[in-house]
Structures are given as C-alpha cells and as structure tokens.
Amino acid sequence: MANPMKIRAAHKDGVTEVKVLVSHEMETGQRKDSAGAVVPAWFITELTAKHNDKVVLTSEFGPSVSKNPYLAFKFKGGAKGDKVVVSWKDNKGDSRTDEAAIA
Amino acid sequence: MNNQRRQVLKAGSGAALLSILAAAGMITPGMALADWNKSAFDAKSMADTLKALGASSTADSKEVQVTGPDIAENGAVVPVGVSSSLPNVTMVAILIEKNPNALAASFVLPEGTEANVQTRVKMGQTSNVYALVKSDGKFFMATKEIKVTLGGCGG
Numbered sequence: 001m002a003n004p005m006k007i008r009a010a011h012k013d014g015v016t017e018v019k020v021l022v023s024h025e026m027e028t029g030q031r032k033d034s035a036g037a038v039v040p041a042w043f044i045t046e047l048t049a050k051h052n053d054k055v056v057l058t059s060e061f062g063p064s065v066s067k068n069p070y071l072a073f074k075f076k077g078g079a080k081g082d083k084v085v086v087s088w089k090d091n092k093g094d095s096r097t098d099e100a101a102i103a
Numbered sequence: 104m105n106n107q108r109r110q111v112l113k114a115g116s117g118a119a120l121l122s123i124l125a126a127a128g129m130i131t132p133g134m135a136l137a138d139w140n141k142s143a144f145d146a147k148s149m150a151d152t153l154k155a156l157g158a159s160s161t162a163d164s165k166e167v168q169v170t171g172p173d174i175a176e177n178g179a180v181v182p183v184g185v186s187s188s189l190p191n192v193t194m195v196a197i198l199i200e201k202n203p204n205a206l207a208a209s210f211v212l213p214e215g216t217e218a219n220v221q222t223r224v225k226m227g228q229t230s231n232v233y234a235l236v237k238s239d240g241k242f243f244m245a246t247k248e249i250k251v252t253l254g255g256c257g258g
Contacts, residue, residue, distance in 0.1 A: 060140055060208065062206050064207045065225070077215060
C-alpha cells in the first residue's frame with residue numbers, strides 16, 4: 001500500500017484552493033538499472049478530486065509527471081470543514097484515497 | 104441443475120475455458136486502465152497527441168498562459184502551471200514537445216472548477232511546453248520554452 005497523500009484545502013473569497021502531494025515513484029519505463037535492464041513503467045494514470053461527492057477535478061497522468069506528483073487547482077464554492085477527497089489509480093492497479101477538511 | 108455452467112465446463116478446460124470467458128467479457132486484460140486515454144499518452148509527436156485528444160484544429164490564444172521557469176536546473180522536477188481566462192474551460196492538457204511521449208497530463212474540469220492548474224513534470228531536454236485548453240468546444244494553445252540544464256529522463 002502506498003503512503004498517504006498530503007492534501008491541503010483552503011477557502012478564500014468563495015474559492016477553494018486544493019494542493020495535493022502524492023507519494024509515488026512515477027517510474028517512466030525509459031530508465032535502465034545498473035545491469036542495463038529497463039526499469040518497468042510504474043506511474044499514476046488517474047487522479048480524481050471530489051468535494052462533498054461532487055467531482056471537482058479528474059486528471060490523467062502520463063509517466064512524465066514528476067516523482068511524488070504535486071497538483072494544485074481551484075474550484076468555486078466549498079466551506080470550512082467540508083471534505084475534499086482525492087483518489088488515484090496507477091498502472092499496476094494500485095490505488096489510494098485520502099481526504100482532508102477545508103481550512 | 105445449472106445447465107449453463109455444465110456447458111461451460113464441458114466446452115473445455117484450461118486455456119480454452121479462459122478464452123471463452125475472455126470472449127464473453129468476463130475477464131478483460133488491463134481493466135484498470137479502461138478509462139485512461141492510452142493512444143494520447145502513447146503518441147510520440149505533438150501532432151499525433153493532439154489528434155488522439157480530439158483537437159483537430161487549434162488556435163493560439165493570448166488568453167492561455169503557461170507558467171514555469173525560463174531555465175530549469177533539474178529536468179526531473181519542473182513546475183508548470185496552466186491558466187486561462189477563456190470561458191467554459193472543460194479540459195486542460197500539458198504537452199512537452201521533445202519528451203519521448205509529448206503528453207504529460209490532462210485535466211477534465213467540471214463546471215465550477217477554475218482553469219488554473221499547477222503540477223510538476225519531467226523534461227528530458229530543453230523544449231517547448233504547450234498548454235492545450237478546450238473552451239466552448241474549441242481548442243486553444245499557448246507555448247513557453249523551458250531550458251533544461253540537467254535532463255530528468257536519463258539513466
């Protein structure tokens with residue numbers, strides 16, 4: 001199981017800004033190890049963010065997103081104490097869901 | 104007696120049974136990736152990627168901004184942001200022309216989500232970074248060159 005995400009959500013002037021830091025290797029499949037064997041690709045393919053069960057962002061990642069991906073976005077609405085739930089899925093079928101309260 | 108089950112068992116064993124089940128749609132290889140736009144992420148060139156994303160014609164727009172450093176010291180972590188003042192933005196994509204696969208990430212923005220996303224990408228070498236934005240069903244692009252002093256995709 002992967003490590004938890006760090007999620008920060010802050011509400012200001014009717015807009016909620018969400019920042020997500022995911023813990024993931026994001027291996028491209030281009031790299032070779034010291035023996036010359038290709039390191040197989042291992043990366044997050046999909047990430048979804050929800051606010052009170054309403055999807056506020058869906059994203060698809062390729063292997064060229066950096067290791068431990070960072071993502072920031074803004075949506076209208078949201079209130080202090082509301083939940084923001086972020087979940088991702090990688091190309092090996094692993095997944096993780098974490099949530100945070102809007103501050 | 105469950106007749107259907109009898110027939111499936113009778114029809115074959117081992118590999119034959121597996122192929123029957125697969126044909127019936129009960130086992131789908133790579134099911135986890137069902138929604139992922141593989142053709143767009145596998146496309147090598149900018150033109151192929153745009154085609155796979157459904158952007159047959161694009162226009163340059165001053166209302167789309169790509170933010171990032173002019174020079175990235177470390178190609179493994181290049182902060183890139185896309186923002187736009189265009190109305191009804193439903194999709195944002197980040198493309199890096201000279202990476203092995205141009206498409207880095209795409210975002211679907213439902214109503215109420217602002218056209219303003221930031222992330223970090225890997226860049227193998229100095230390249231133009233494109234932001235593709237879908238607004239009112241039309242595609243708009245903006246570009247920014249980011250120089251890389253140390254590539255992020257090497258071994």
